[in-house]
Amino acid sequence: MRIDKDLVAASATPLVLGILAEGDLYGYAILKRVSELSGGSMQWSDGMLYPLLHRLERLGYVDSSWGTSEAGRRRKHYAITQAGMEALAERQQQWTVVADALRQVWHTTQRPPSAAEGRA
Template sequence: MGESKADVLLGTLDLLLLKLLELGPNHGWGLAERLEEVSSGVFQVNQGSVYPALQRLKRKGFITSSWGVSENGRRARYYELTQGGMGALKEELARWARTAGAVEQVIALTPPTPKVGS
């Protein structure tokens, strides 16, 4: 069912999609492909989970969609970051940085020397 993969990524998939859209408008397939390219070997993205995420971002008003023509001349739905999406991306990045930093600090801790006779 792939639910477990989607679950792992649930928090970050939105962030990743927003970030990819910051680079320019793209369609669902393109985003899925880029996501795989960029993160290959790290996440195993279920391509299908891109679409619900896009719909969610659209509902939140972070992105808009319009129909356009793809690189090979086919009709495709393009997604584009809105002003609100830009702001959301900044917030998400900042939050990510904080989380990552915190995680870094936690894993940098060294275990205390065990006391004798405990």
């Protein structure tokens, strides 16, 4: 399934902040986690993730630091800040309202037409 780019863009910040709330990660691990969480439906590229991480860092939502992997490679790790946790909580509230509204409208659009509607 292809997910519309506007929906991907709208969900990117809360998704990355939510992933980092689980623990510090480096970029490739974040990409893998997005894929896992979406059952493989969301395949982000480096070109989509890193500009987002840099923006979140400029906003103060994420900190980064260089570390070394088990294989000895240098990797930049990202961690959510207190401001990022607050932004995540606000985004969670916003997405809950949106998701609830969508559930309600989809529930009404999925009902079978009544006999009167079928004759109209």
